Amino acid sequence: MNCTPINKDKMKKALKWLAENIQNNPEKSRTAILREAEIRYDLSPRECTFLDDHFADPQTKGCH
8 A cells, every 4th residue: 555645736737737738639649648747747656546547548548
């Protein structure tokens, strides 16, 4: 069990960026956008898992 708290401000920024990029770059894979957000905002493994669980493309969900 990972007890590292989620940084709400960092996640808010990452989610905003993620939503904008998904909308503005429909040709780019959602997985690529998720990975870029994870690196850009230096997200923890727990935060990455949250994004993957909730925002990954349903066809590729679970494939890293």
